[in-house]
Amino acid sequence: MVSGQIESKLVNPITDEKNDEKKPSRRVRAGKVEKLTPGTKKLVEDKHEDVVVVNVNGEYFAVSGFCPHAGGFLGFGYLEGHKIECPMHSWQFDLRNGCLDGMENCSPYDRLNTYPVIVEDGEVFVEFPAGA
Numbered sequence: 001m002v003s004g005q006i007e008s009k010l011v012n013p014i015t016d017e018k019n020d021e022k023k024p025s026r027r028v029r030a031g032k033v034e035k036l037t038p039g040t041k042k043l044v045e046d047k048h049e050d051v052v053v054v055n056v057n058g059e060y061f062a063v064s065g066f067c068p069h070a071g072g073f074l075g076f077g078y079l080e081g082h083k084i085e086c087p088m089h090s091w092q093f094d095l096r097n098g099c100l101d102g103m104e105n106c107s108p109y110d111r112l113n114t115y116p117v118i119v120e121d122g123e124v125f126v127e128f129p130a131g132a
């Protein structure tokens with residue numbers, strides 16, 4: 001920068017992001033890999049949303065911890081393959097996309113939020129979106 005110039009960055013008033021800078025996502029630790037064995041579930045409490053981390057045959061999924069129907073706790077849900085069944089009224093959700101089982105285009109009212117899960121150095125992390 002030449003002396004006397006003022007450094008400025010454009011700010012998007014909607015996103016509050018400067019230029020094209022991406023805010024980093026936020027990782028929250030779920031636990032050690034050896035504790036989250038296949039078939040186990042674990043509640044991860046977070047300010048953004050409480051989620052349930054599930055291990056299905058070595059593949060991890062993180063979904064909303066509470067059912068969109070009437071708030072059933074999915075930490076007590078039943079697992080069957082890639083499905084989790086709410087313990088209250090037996091709605092079943094696909095862990096891969098959060099949708100009610102059998103629905104391809106589901107709305108926020110009939111699906112669970114899903115989050116990426118990252119395994120690093122023997123630890124499992126849920127990745128929440130930037131700013132969450």
Ligand code: FES
Nearest residue numbers: 067070072086089
């Ligand atoms: S609260 Fe989950 S199916 Fe009713």
